[in-house]
Structure formats: structure tokens, C-alpha cells
Amino acid sequence: MLKQIRLLFTLVLGCMVLNGIAQTSFNRQAKTRILFIYDASNSMNGSWQKGKKHTVAQRLLSETIDEMQSIPNLETALRVYGHQKYYRNGQDCNDTKLEVPFAAKNAAQIKSKLKSINPKGTTPIAMTLEKSADDFPPCSNCRNIIILITDGIEECGGDPCAISMKLQRQGIVLKPFVIGIGLDMNFKKSFECLGTFYDASDEATFKKVLGIVVSQALNETSAQVNLIDAAKNPSETDIPVSLYDHYSGRLLYHFMHTMNAKGKPDTLDLEANYTYDLVAHTIPPVSVDSLTMIPGKHNLLGVDAPQGFINIQAVGFNSRTPVQVVIRQHDKAETIHVQELNTTQKYLVGFYDLEFLTLPRVILKDIAVSQSHTTKVDLPNPGLLSVTKKSKGSGSIFIDRNGKQEEVVKLDSNQPRESFYLQPGDYMIVYRPNGAKSTSFNTQQKFTIQTGSSASINL
Numbered sequence: 286m287l288k289q290i291r292l293l294f295t296l297v298l299g300c301m302v303l304n305g306i307a308q309t310s311f312n313r314q315a316k317t318r319i320l321f322i323y324d325a326s327n328s329m330n331g332s333w334q335k336g337k338k339h340t341v342a343q344r345l346l347s348e349t350i351d352e353m354q355s356i357p358n359l360e361t362a363l364r365v366y367g368h369q370k371y372y373r374n375g376q377d378c379n380d381t382k383l384e385v386p387f388a389a390k391n392a393a394q395i396k397s398k399l400k401s402i403n404p405k406g407t408t409p410i411a412m413t414l415e416k417s418a419d420d421f422p423p424c425s426n427c428r429n430i431i432i433l434i435t436d437g438i439e440e441c442g443g444d445p446c447a448i449s450m451k452l453q454r455q456g457i458v459l460k461p462f463v464i465g466i467g468l469d470m471n472f473k474k475s476f477e478c479l480g481t482f483y484d485a486s487d488e489a490t491f492k493k494v495l496g497i498v499v500s501q502a503l504n505e506t507s508a509q510v511n512l513i514d515a516a517k518n519p520s521e522t523d524i525p526v527s528l529y530d531h532y533s534g535r536l537l538y539h540f541m542h543t544m545n546a547k548g549k550p551d552t553l554d555l556e557a558n559y560t561y562d563l564v565a566h567t568i569p570p571v572s573v574d575s576l577t578m579i580p581g582k583h584n585l586l587g588v589d590a591p592q593g594f595i596n597i598q599a600v601g602f603n604s605r606t607p608v609q610v611v612i613r614q615h616d617k618a619e620t621i622h623v624q625e626l627n628t629t630q631k632y633l634v635g636f637y638d639l640e641f642l643t644l645p646r647v648i649l650k651d652i653a654v655s656q657s658h659t660t661k662v663d664l665p666n667p668g669l670l671s672v673t674k675k676s677k678g679s680g681s682i683f684i685d686r687n688g689k690q691e692e693v694v695k696l697d698s699n700q701p702r703e704s705f706y707l708q709p710g711d712y713m714i715v716y717r718p719n720g721a722k723s724t725s726f727n728t729q730q731k732f733t734i735q736t737g738s739s740a741s742i743n744l
Contacts, residue, residue: 317428318360324435326367329404343399345492350392362387363395366413367406378441380406381413411443430502504581506557509550515591515656531560568632569621591634593654599626599664611640645693667706668734671741680716707734716744
């Protein structure tokens with residue numbers, strides 16, 4: 286059955302990185318490769334404006350390719366579908382072929398092939414997109430672009446959206462632009478997973494949009510990532526930043542934020558064809574989704590990241606008594622960082638709870654961090670408790686918390702001597718020899734630990 290739809294021109298522009306993660310700064314000497322995918326299905330014989338859809342499309346595409354030939358470091362190729370078997374002889378959903386492989390300055394070959402094509406068959410969009418991934422020879426320094434021109438939707442039961450996601454997981458990212466004439470909302474919804482829609486009512490509009498798409502594929506686009514402080518200035522820096530493709534979640538760029546010689550965020554050469562999700566790896570991380578860029582312009586990508594410092598001082602601890610501090614946002618359970626004693630760490634402006642993994646644990650709540658300010662937190666110096674046992678036995682050390690006994694640490698029944706660095710406070714030790722068969726043999730002894738002092742207990 287012929288496609289019962291109005292004329293639709295779909296241009297799918299995707300910047301595709303086939304070999305690993307994109308570099309932080311795009312190499313301007315990289316080769317750009319554009320694959321044109323052309324719909325030669327039977328419906329392209331339909332009338333549009335003063336001619337057939339196929340006649341208008343091949344003429345405008347030929348003119349565009351001619352204009353591209355002077356661009357350095359550019360290769361083009363042509364894949365066609367729906368042109369090898371007539372629709373009336375049965376639908377052939379494998380009717381897709383790379384007709385002109387990648388080469389520089391091959392406009393004549395592409396135009397000749399376009400001129401020789403007669404629209405015949407069906408519209409296997411999903412199959413064609415999947416096969417197009419193999420049209421790009423391996424290249425470690427190439428920008429790979431697809432532009433798909435079609436007048437209809439998928440006719441072979443394939444799912445172009447699913448294929449698009451599959452290619453993205455393989456490192457091929459498609460960001461489409463859809464241009465339609467008389468396009469109703471139901472038809473648009475079938476392409477929502479592929480990108481942005483444009484309405485072309487005549488040849489001039491189609492040519493203009495085709496030029497815009499090609500321009501976006503070729504023009505240089507720059508950006509700077511602004512880490513905004515509390516005064517709304519882009520002053521924060523020295524933070525790792527990750528940029529992900531919004532649609533596939535694939536990591537595209539990962540770099541350390543840098544200020545240039547003028548004290549401004551450094552300019553990056555980023556691809557304009559992506560929608561970005563930005564993550565600044567502050568503590569805790571901050572992010573912003575769905576950032577887009579204007580091709581050929583200098584773009585500002587910003588995220589609020591005001592920061593201050595927490596300095597933890599505990600002079601009485603040394604390398605033999607390592608203690609870590611668990612940092613959480615105030616009244617939240619998730620650990621966002623583990624900081625060492627006697628260090629300074631940068632955090633987002635806000636309020637934090639600190640848990641010192643001392644004996645016993647010390648918890649300080651609602652510690653404020655303000656812009657560019659260092660909040661100092663002092664941990665009291667511990668005291669040293671030495672415990673000597675005449676025989677093996679079981680026991681624990683408790684601290685008095687407002688009249689309640691809280692266990693601090695269990696004794697090691699196999700060790701005759703143990704030492705513990707304890708925070709200042711009032712304690713009790715409970716001990717029972719292993720051979721004792723009565724609670725009357727329990728030993729309870731209270732003691733006090735003072736800052737920097739030593740205490741000893743013989744059991």
C-alpha cells in the first residue's frame with residue numbers, strides 16, 4: 286500500500302563519535318564526514334509545487350553538495366533506499382544500499398547517482414539507519430554526520446527510535462531535525478524520539494532548512510562552562526566537569542574546569558549537535574539538564590556552584606591513630622564525602638553534619654559553609670587508655686551519655702594488653718574472665734579521660 290501521508294522532509298543530523306569518548310577540545314584539523322541518506326521510495330513520485338518530490342529534492346540536494354565541495358577536510362557519501370525494487374512487485378524491506386562511498390570532492394558522482402535514480406519501492410528507515418553505521422570506515426579523528434531526507438514514515442515495521450538508541454549505545458548519536466509540509470500532530474509524535482520538527486511549506490523553505498542543517502554540521506561552535514558563585518559571578522573553578530549526551534546518557538566530554546590567562550572560564554570547542562547534561566563534580570555534585578547551543582556562536586553553559594571550605598583541626602591525633610570524618614548534608618542520610626583530620630576541603634555553600642569516627646563517635650550538626658569562607662572545626666584531643674588483663678575474658682567500654690550507658694568498644698578477649706584513644710568524658714569498663722561461671726566475677730570500673738591525658742586500668 287502506498288504511503289497515505291503528506292509530504293514530509295526529515296533531516297536527521299547526528300554528530301557521531303565512533304571511537305571512544307570525545308576529546309575535551311575538538312581538533313579543528315579533524316575530518317568531517319557527511320552521509321546523505323536519500324528516500325527513493327515510490328511516494329517520491331508524488332507532485333509537490335511545480336514538479337515531483339523526487340525532482341525537487343534531488344535538485345536542491347545536488348545544489349547543496351556542489352556548494353560544499355570547497356570545504357577543506359570534508360568527505361561525503363550517499364546511501365539510497367527504496368530504489369531497487371518496484372513496490373507493486375512486493376515490498377522489499379532490505380532495499381537500501383550505499384551507492385557512493387566516502388571521498389573528498391565527489392559531488393559529481395553523487396549528483397550523477399541522484400539523477401539516475403527512479404523512485405520505486407518502500408521506506409525501510411530503521412533498517413537503513415542501522416546499516417549506515419557500517420558506512421563510516423574506522424577513523425580516530427573524524428566527525429561523522431548523517432543527514433536523512435525522506436517523505437514518509439517507517440513502512441517495514443522497524444522502530445527508528447529503537448535503532449537510534451541502539452546506535453547511541455554503540456557510540457553513534459543521532460540528533461534529528463524533522464521538516465514537514467502539512468504535518469499533523471499524530472504524525473509528529475512518531476518522530477518525537479528523533480528530534481525537533483520544522484514545517485516547510487515550499488521549496489524555498491526546504492532549501493533554507495537544508496542549508497541550516499549543513500551549516501550546523503560544519504560551523505565552528507565554542508562554549509564556556511560557568512561555575513556560578515553566590516554573587517552570580519563565574520568565579521568558581523578547579524572542579525572536574527562532565528558533559529553527557531542528554532538522550533543516550535553517553536559521556537561526551539570530561540575535563541578539569543580552568544580559568545584562562547584573563548581570569549575567565551576557558552573557551553571549549555564543543556559540538557553544537559548535542560543536547561548536553563552537565564555535571565560539576567563539586568561536593569556534593571551539581572547538575573543541569575538539556576543544555577543546547579547555538580551553532581556558530583559562543584555559548585555560555587552555566588550551573589550554580591557556590592563553594593566554601595571546611596577545615597578540620599585535631600592536633601592530638603597522629604598517623605598511628607587515623608580518624609576519618611563522614612560528611613553529610615544536614616539532616617540527610619547519604620554520605621557525600623569522607624574527609625581526613627587536619628585537612629581543608631571545599632564544599633557547596635550550605636549546612637552539613639560531621640561524624641568523627643573516633644572512640645566514641647562525635648557528631649557535630651548544622652556546620653555552615655559560606656561563599657569563599659573557611660569554617661574551622663576543632664576536635665578535642667583524645668586521651669590514651671591502657672587496659673591490662675590478667676587472663677582472657679570478655680568486656681566492653683561504655684561512655685556515660687546523660688545518665689545512659691553507650692557502648693564505645695568491645696575488648697579483644699585474646700589480647701592481654703590493649704590501648705584506646707578515647708574522647709574526653711566519663712567512662713565505665715565491664716569485664717568478666719572467660720572461666721567465670723557467675724556474674725559475681727564481673728568487674729566494673731569507672732574512669733575519666735581528659736584531653737591529652739593517659740589512664741591505665743588493670744583487670
